[in-house]
Amino acid sequence: MSRVLLGVTGGIAAYKACELCRLLVREGHDVVPLVTPGAERFVAAETFRALARRPPGDDVYLHLTRADLLVVAPCTANTLAKLAYGLADNVLTEAALAHRGPVLVAPAMNPRMWSHPATRANAETLRARGVVLVGPDEGETAEGELGVGRMAEPDEILRAALELLHGSGPLRGKRVLVSAGGTREPLDAVRYVGNRSSGWMGVALAAEARRRGAEVTLLAANLAVPVPAGVELVETPTAADLEREALAHAAEADVVVMAAAVADYRPAEALAVKRPKDTAAWALELEPTADVLAARGAGRRDGQLLVGFAAETGEAGLERAREKLARKGADLFVLNDVSRSDIGFDAAENEVTLLTGSGERAVAKAPKEEIAGAILDEVEHLIRNG
Ligand code: CTP
Numbered sequence: 001m002s003r004v005l006l007g008v009t010g011g012i013a014a015y016k017a018c019e020l021c022r023l024l025v026r027e028g029h030d031v032v033p034l035v036t037p038g039a040e041r042f043v044a045a046e047t048f049r050a051l052a053r054r055p056p057g058d059d060v061y062l063h064l065t066r067a068d069l070l071v072v073a074p075c076t077a078n079t080l081a082k083l084a085y086g087l088a089d090n091v092l093t094e095a096a097l098a099h100r101g102p103v104l105v106a107p108a109m110n111p112r113m114w115s116h117p118a119t120r121a122n123a124e125t126l127r128a129r130g131v132v133l134v135g136p137d138e139g140e141t142a143e144g145e146l147g148v149g150r151m152a153e154p155d156e157i158l159r160a161a162l163e164l165l166h167g168s169g170p171l172r173g174k175r176v177l178v179s180a181g182g183t184r185e186p187l188d189a190v191r192y193v194g195n196r197s198s199g200w201m202g203v204a205l206a207a208e209a210r211r212r213g214a215e216v217t218l219l220a221a222n223l224a225v226p227v228p229a230g231v232e233l234v235e236t237p238t239a240a241d242l243e244r245e246a247l248a249h250a251a252e253a254d255v256v257v258m259a260a261a262v263a264d265y266r267p268a269e270a271l272a273v274k275r276p277k278d279t280a281a282w283a284l285e286l287e288p289t290a291d292v293l294a295a296r297g298a299g300r301r302d303g304q305l306l307v308g309f310a311a312e313t314g315e316a317g318l319e320r321a322r323e324k325l326a327r328k329g330a331d332l333f334v335l336n337d338v339s340r341s342d343i344g345f346d347a348a349e350n351e352v353t354l355l356t357g358s359g360e361r362a363v364a365k366a367p368k369e370e371i372a373g374a375i376l377d378e379v380e381h382l383i384r385n386g
Helices: 015-025 045-050 077-085 089-098 111-115 116-129 154-167 200-211 239-250 294-298 317-328 367-383
Strands: 003-008 030-035 068-075 101-106 135-139 146-150 175-181 215-221 231-237 255-259 265-267 287-288 305-312 331-336 349-356 359-367
Touching: 003 089, 003 135, 015 030, 015 045, 015 068, 015 154, 015 305, 030 045, 030 089, 068 077, 068 089, 068 154, 077 089, 077 101, 077 116, 101 116, 101 154, 111 116, 111 146, 154 215, 175 200, 175 239, 200 367, 215 239, 215 359, 231 239, 239 255, 239 294, 255 294, 255 367, 294 305, 305 317, 305 349, 317 331, 331 367, 349 367, 359 367
Parallel strands: 003 030, 003 068, 068 101, 175 215, 175 255, 215 231, 255 305, 305 331
Antiparallel strands: 135 146, 265 287, 331 349, 349 359
């Protein structure tokens, strides 16, 4: 699922944007309608909120909503000009300036307005900036003139939107399953055995895979960071949840990235209630959990790529990571040193070594988002070289 900002401006074609909104929602996208005051003369903002299944309410930072795509349909000559010049006088034009990512514009106006040199120049400015224009189409306008100016049909705008969301990028058409975070194994109703993983690295990988065009499913184990837009989220708080969901989703995945810190042991018995305090010691018996990555390594289908993480401490880590790469049947292992406080757990940066059957490569210290890019570069390389 991706988040789409749907800008609607004041033209008679605004009613057709209702259908576009419905189609985007039906495709499973999270649609945020941005209806200008001009558009409200034709359709109520409430209509779009209902179609987009958004709760009523005023969000003062609506224009700062992060999204994968901005669609402006219909786009009047006036808004087209404002987009070209970077004006920001309403929620939509403000959002357009704050948005980072693809933009799709479906102009709709009187044919004489569309053919005016000023509008042509504005459209060219937007095209040169990478904005995709769909339509306008030729036909009879609402006011009865013939010419080019009608908004493209909603299904055509939808096709263009889906192409922008999924159509480009080196991982397009690939399904990527990523686990992130750290599992928590319950001791009783309120206590658990857990670890310090925030999920940052796994989430950065999920976001980057999505950005590269993949369909991403994120197995989320107690994330301390926000989930990126456009990925399917499956909550897997415990090792058992992760094992079950990994099995359920792995069959269709082209790439499985096990970035989660999965508990190796869980309490043999978890109390359903909160254990009251007393003065005696509390001895715990821990039983081993299933190794999810190793199971995927043993049960994977042809052509599926497996990526594991090795959280190690100190010098001997490289040797242990090599051993894990072989033992767990993975194609790529990402080694990071969790004994350092400036990288790894809870840190914004990481420094890793990538291990494959054909060699090892150090990736210098960088923000986790960049490290995610380097890991996926390696994944793409492995996919290409079969
Ligand atoms: N992993 C897993 N299931 C587990 C434990 C680990 O899928 N029950 C995965 C992790 O997601 C990671 C990789 O295995 O990708 C390595 O995890 P790590 O804990 O470093 O390796 P272990 O096999 O647990 O080895 P050890 O703890 O002895 O170092």
